[in-house]
Amino acid sequence: MKIDLTDTTASKINKALVQGRRAIGTPAVGMVLTLVIVTDEENAYDALKAANDASHEHPSRTLVVIKRVSRSPRDRTQSRLDAEVRVGADAGSGETVVLRLYGEVSDHAQSVVLPLLLPDAPVVVWWPVNAPLDPANDPLGALAQRRVTDTYASEQPVRELSARADTYTPGDTDLSWTRITPWRSMLAAALDQVVCEVKAVEVEGEEFNPSCELLAMWLADRLDVPVKRSLSSGPGLTAVRMDTDCGPITLDRADGSLATLSIQGQPDRAVALKRRETAELIAEELRRLDPDDTYASALRFGVERLNSVPAAAVRGAEAAEAAEAAVAKAVQAVALAEAAVARAEDSPAGEAEQAGEGSPAKGEPAEGEPVEAPVEAAAQETAAPEPVKKAAAK
DSSP, X not given: OEEEESSOOHHHXXXXXXXXXXXXXXXXXXXXXXXXXXXXXXXXXHHHHXXXXXXXXXXXXXXXXXXXXXXXXXXXXXXXXXXXXXXXXXXXXXXXXXXXXXXXXGGGHHHXXXXXXXXXXXXXXXXXXXXXXXXXXXXXGGGOSEEEEOGGGSSSHHHHHHHHHHTOOTTEEEHHHHTTHHHHHHHHHHXXXXXXXXXXXXXXEOTTOHHHHHHHHHHHHHHOSOEEEEEOSOSSEEEEEEEETTEEEEEEOSSSSEEEEEETTSOOEEEEOOOOOHHHHHHHHTTOOSOOHHHHHHHHHOGGGTTSOOHHHHHHXXXXXXXXXXHHHHHHHHHHHHHHXXXXXXXXXXXXXXXXXXXXXTTOOOTTSOOOOOHHHHHHHHTOOHHHHHHHHO
16 A cells, blocks of 8 residues: 655644554554665665565565655755655555655655654664764664665775774674675684694685675684785685685685585585575664674774784784884893993093002101101201200200
8 A cells, every 4th residue: 555645744744554454454563673875866765675575584664764755946945855655565564654855855864754653662763875074973873773884885985994993882883794704604614624723724705895894804703814905806705715724615606596605624615605585685784783892803804904913923023022112122231331430431520539559648747768857847847946956066
């Protein structure tokens, strides 16, 4: 059932939802969350189709926000809200409201969405295209517990990943990360089958594919080994090769659907790794509404750190440099102390002290030298009386 509303309000939309539920005989609301899709007219159909397919697993109220661009300056000053209400078979297992915003109301979409949210239910906001650089600070993103973006749809995916890392807030996630869930599960299961130490990893895939970068960052972050990012013609991820001390482990998918897992000493196995549709991806993200700490750790590792030495080696080199700096400081301190002692010995006080060592004290005759008469005796001789002098002369 579809109900079209032109130049309407949020209260009229709520009344239309109640009317539609009563018309199809399901007045009770059995939905578990509110999914807000922010998109443009070009991508609205595909996003709404994926949401309807995902609603079979997660019954939800879906609000599609489409900001229409007015052609003339006069139309931009006129605010209008058009809505299309869908219930029953036309809305999957939930309810769907398509909101088209015109004029100034386009800059205040949160004021239109807020009255239509399900009470006491989680809110998830999904940007299929043109996601903001900081989803958590977006007016619509601030209403949600979970914010879903897709860097694959951006013009510069690798640069977009760096921006996501700088503005990450718990609750953010990306469909490019969701696409590599089967790869991560299969690689973890392969390492559980062997007792080996991974030395290096190579991730092969398309050039502008953020899923390849995220998988490489996840492996580098978790294994703490150098990860090489190599290019292929696709589609998507094509191969992951791990060099271990027990032999190579390879997960190769050349056709985009069937992969081959090769482990040293074991027979090759065929693994189903088909490229999934958007409906499967969004359904997986709606299964959990708590922050994804693993995604956050891999995202913050940084694309620029790929094809470099592992973090452990970096920490070891930093520790060695710190030890060398400490030794250099100690040597410099010893040299300064020796220089201070040398300056003290070369000073005049030092020379006098050195000259006084072994010499007689003042007023004492040196060994082997005649003892001179005291000055007082000479003075008395000079002062003797005249008769005594004459007698001495005779």
